[in-house]
Amino acid sequence: MTARPAVRRAWDDRVRDRSQRLGRVSASLGARLRGKTVAAGDVVALLEAIIEPGDRVCLEGNNQKQADFLAEALAACDLERIHDLHLVQSVLSLPSHIELFERGIATRLDFSFSGPQATHLARLVQARKIEIGAIHTYLELFGRYFIDLTPQVCLIAAQAADDAGNLFTGANTEDTPAIVEATAFRNGIVIAQVNEIVERVPRVDIPADWVDFVVPAPRPNYIEPLFTRDPAQITEVQVLMAMMAITGIYAEYGVQRLNHGIGFDTAAIELLLPTFAADLGLKGKICAHWALNPHPTLIPAIESGFVESVHSFGSEVGMEAYVAARPDVFFTGRDGSMRSNRALCQTAGLYACDMFIGSTLQIDLAGNSSTATLGRIAGFGGAPNMGSDARGRRHATPAWLKAGRERSGNAPCVRGQKLVVQTVETFREHMQPAFVERLDAWALMEDMGMALPPIMIYGDDVTHIVTEEGIANLLLCRTAGEREQAIRGVAGFTPVGRGRDRRAVENLRDRGVIRRAEDLRIDARLATRDLLAARSIKDLVRWSGGLYDPPARFRNW
Amino acid sequence: METLQFSFASQPLAGVRPPAIRGVVGSGNLEVLLVAAPGDAGCQVTVHTSARGFRDIWHAVLEAFATQHAVGHVDVTINDMGATPAVVTLRLEQALAAFAEGTP
Numbered sequence: 001m002t003a004r005p006a007v008r009r010a011w012d013d014r015v016r017d018r019s020q021r022l023g024r025v026s027a028s029l030g031a032r033l034r035g036k037t038v039a040a041g042d043v044v045a046l047l048e049a050i051i052e053p054g055d056r057v058c059l060e061g062n063n064q065k066q067a068d069f070l071a072e073a074l075a076a077c078d079l080e081r082i083h084d085l086h087l088v089q090s091v092l093s094l095p096s097h098i099e100l101f102e103r104g105i106a107t108r109l110d111f112s113f114s115g116p117q118a119t120h121l122a123r124l125v126q127a128r129k130i131e132i133g134a135i136h137t138y139l140e141l142f143g144r145y146f147i148d149l150t151p152q153v154c155l156i157a158a159q160a161a162d163d164a165g166n167l168f169t170g171a172n173t174e175d176t177p178a179i180v181e182a183t184a185f186r187n188g189i190v191i192a193q194v195n196e197i198v199e200r201v202p203r204v205d206i207p208a209d210w211v212d213f214v215v216p217a218p219r220p221n222y223i224e225p226l227f228t229r230d231p232a233q234i235t236e237v238q239v240l241m242a243m244m245a246i247t248g249i250y251a252e253y254g255v256q257r258l259n260h261g262i263g264f265d266t267a268a269i270e271l272l273l274p275t276f277a278a279d280l281g282l283k284g285k286i287c288a289h290w291a292l293n294p295h296p297t298l299i300p301a302i303e304s305g306f307v308e309s310v311h312s313f314g315s316e317v318g319m320e321a322y323v324a325a326r327p328d329v330f331f332t333g334r335d336g337s338m339r340s341n342r343a344l345c346q347t348a349g350l351y352a353c354d355m356f357i358g359s360t361l362q363i364d365l366a367g368n369s370s371t372a373t374l375g376r377i378a379g380f381g382g383a384p385n386m387g388s389d390a391r392g393r394r395h396a397t398p399a400w401l402k403a404g405r406e407r408s409g410n411a412p413c414v415r416g417q418k419l420v421v422q423t424v425e426t427f428r429e430h431m432q433p434a435f436v437e438r439l440d441a442w443a444l445m446e447d448m449g450m451a452l453p454p455i456m457i458y459g460d461d462v463t464h465i466v467t468e469e470g471i472a473n474l475l476l477c478r479t480a481g482e483r484e485q486a487i488r489g490v491a492g493f494t495p496v497g498r499g500r501d502r503r504a505v506e507n508l509r510d511r512g513v514i515r516r517a518e519d520l521r522i523d524a525r526l527a528t529r530d531l532l533a534a535r536s537i538k539d540l541v542r543w544s545g546g547l548y549d550p551p552a553r554f555r556n557w
Numbered sequence: 558m559e560t561l562q563f564s565f566a567s568q569p570l571a572g573v574r575p576p577a578i579r580g581v582v583g584s585g586n587l588e589v590l591l592v593a594a595p596g597d598a599g600c601q602v603t604v605h606t607s608a609r610g611f612r613d614i615w616h617a618v619l620e621a622f623a624t625q626h627a628v629g630h631v632d633v634t635i636n637d638m639g640a641t642p643a644v645v646t647l648r649l650e651q652a653l654a655a656f657a658e659g660t661p
Contacts, residue, residue, distance in 0.1 A: 235585075237643040427641040429585070431611065468643035493617045493642040525651045 014187040024049040036165040043073040048081045058151035062090040064314040065172040067157035069193045069217035071096040101130045113379035121377045137384040139346040145182035154183040157221040161194040165208035168201035171315030171338035178343040184210040193217040202335035225317035227293045229267040231534045240527035242268040247520045248471045250286045253399040257289040259349045259386045261358020265423045267297040274304035274533040291349040294319040300533035300543045313345040322547035349386045354399035355419040356386040365484045367459030370441040387457040389418045406475040423466040426492030433494035470516040489514045561604040569629035577656035580648040587637040589652040594632040606637040618642045
C-alpha cells in the first residue's frame with residue numbers, strides 16, 4: 001500500500017474569513033455597535049464592512065415575507081466596495097431586488113419565483129445584466145443552500161429580537177430556519193432586520209448564537225396577502241368545476257391529505273366543502289389533513305368540522321387571531337401564535353400528501369403545464385414539489401394505492417401514485433386558450449438561452465385534468481395517443497379541443513377515462529354561487545366569529 | 558359590437574311556452590333569451606357581442622348546443638360581454654331548462 005501525500009492546507013479558512021469580516025465591522029462601527037444591535041442609519045456601513053465583491057448572499061424574500069429594508073440598504077451600497085454578488089433567494093419580487101442588478105451590485109441569480117418582477121427579470125436577462133444559474137423549486141433551492149450554494153452572508157427578516165439576538169419570527173417563519181441553518185453552520189454571517197427589539201421574545205424561533213447582527217428596521221417588514229381570494233369573484237364555471245373535482249376525484253379516491261394551489265378554482269372547492277361535499281356525505285371522508293397556508297376561504301370548512309390539521313409554509317395577513325384561536329388545527333408555539341416553516345411544509349406536501357390540485361396558464365398535448373409566457377420569467381415557487389409524484393415515498397394510503405393501481409392497469413404494483421390535478425377553464429381571460437400544441441415555455445427557453453423549458457408540472461406527473469367540459473383521467477391512458485385524445489376531449493372549443501378525434505373521445509368516455517358532468521350525475525344548471533359557503537369576504541369574517549381581520553384592500557364595508 | 562346570425566338543424570321542441578331569459582349583460586357574462594318560434598325551421602340564433610372576431614368559436618359552441626339538445630322551433634338571442642365558451646354553454650343550458658319548464 002502506497003501512502004498518498006496528504007493535502008497541505010489550512011482547514012479553517014472560513015473560520016478566519018468570518019473573523020476578519022467581523023473585525024472590519026468593529027473597526028467601521030466602533031462604539032456605535034451595541035452588542036449585536038446596529039442602528040438603521042448604520043446598516044449600509046455594516047453591509048459594506050461585511051460583504052465582499054463576488055460573495056454569495058442570500059436575501060430573504062419569499063412570496064410573503066420580505067427583508068425589504070435590508071434589500072434597500074444593499075441596493076444603496078457603494079458599488080466600488082460591493083459588486084458582482086451572487087444572489088440566492090426564494091423570490092425576486094421587490095423593485096429593490098431589480099435595482100441590485102441594474103446597478104451591478106449583483107450580477108448572478110439563483111432563485112425560485114419572481115412573480116411581479118417577471119417582466120423586469122426577462123429584460124435584465126436580455127440586457128445581459130443578470131446571469132441566471134437556474135430556476136428552482138423552493139425545496140430544491142433550500143437543498144442547494146446545503147450543497148453548492150451556501151451563502152457567505154444572509155439578510156433575513158424577523159418580527160422581534162431581544163438584546164442577546166434571539167429572534168421571534170411570529171406567524172411568518174417561512175424560509176428563515178433553512179437560510180440561517182445553512183449560513184450560520186458554515187461560518188457565514190447572519191444579519192436580521194426586526195420590527196422591534198423587546199426585552200423578552202414571545203418564543204425563540206432562531207437562537208441568538210446563530211445570529212450575528214440585528215437591525216431594528218424603521219418600518220415593519222413587508223408581507224404580501226398572497227393567498228386571500230375574495231369569494232365574490234368566484235364564477236359559476238368555477239363552481240361547476242369544483243363540483244366535478246369533488247365528485248370525480250376527492251370522493252372517488254377518498255383524498256384525506258392534500259395541498260391546494262393558489263387561485264379561485266381551488267377557493268371554490270374549499271367553499272363547497274361545507275355545502276355540496278357535506279350534502280354528499282363526504283365529511284370525515286375527505287380533506288382532513290392539509291399542507292396549506294391559512295387560506296381565508298378554508299375557514300368555513302374548518303368551522304364545519306371537515307379539517308383536522310393544517311401545516312403551513314407561511315402565514316396569511318389577517319389570519320393571525322383566527323389561527324391562534326384554533327390550536328387544535330394549526331401548528332402554534334407555546335406563545336399561542338402560529339409557527340410556519342416553508343422547507344418542512346414543502347417536504348410534507350411532497351411526501352405526506354396524496355393530492356395536489358392547482359391551476360395553470362397553459363397545458364400541452366402531453367399534459368405538461370406551464371405558467372411561463374413570452375417576455376416573462378415567472379419561476380415556479382413550490383408547485384413543482386407539490387405537483388409531482390415523490391418516487392422516494394414508501395408509505396401507503398388508500399388514495400395513493402388506488403391511483404397506483406389505475407396506472408398499472410390493476411397489475412400488481414410496487415408503488416402507488418400521487419394525484420396531481422390541473423384545473424383550468426378551457427379559455428382564460430381575453431379568450432386565451434389554456435390548451436396549446438406548444439407551450440410558450442419553449443420559445444422563452446430559446447429567447448433566454450435557458451437549458452430547459454420552464455415547465456411547472458411535467459405531463460408524466462399529471463394524473464387528472466379538470467375543465468368545464470369534464471375530467472380526463474390520464475392514469476387510465478395506455479398510449480401517448482390516448483393521452484392526447486383524453487386531453488383534447490376536455491379542451492372544449494379551443495383549437496386543441498376542436499382538433500379531437502370524436503370517435504376516440506367517445507371511446508375514452510365509454511371507458512371512464514373522460515367523464516362529463518352528467519357522467520358524474522352533476523346537473524350543470526345547479527352550478528350557482530348559492531352553493532358557496534361564503535360569497536364575500538364579509539361572510540368569511542362572520543364564519544370566523546369575527547377573528548379573521550382582512551387587509552383593508554379586501555374590505556368594502 | 559358585432560352581430561352574428563346562425564341557423565342550425567335541431568330536434569323540434571314541441572309545445573307553446575313563454576319566453577325565458579337567463580344571465581346578465583356584464584363583463585365576462587351574457588344574457589340568453591329563448592323564444593318559441595313555431596314558424597321557423599330549426600334553431601335561429603342571433604348573437605350581439607362586444608368581442609369581435611370569434612364567429613368561428615360561436616358557431617362551434619352553438620352547433621354543439623343545437624346538436625345535444627332539442628331546440629328546433631326556438632329563437633335564441635344572446636347579448637354578450639366577452640363571456641368564455643364555458644359560460645356561454647352554462648347559460649344556454651340554464652336558459653333552456655327554464656324555457657322547457659315554462660319558468661320565465
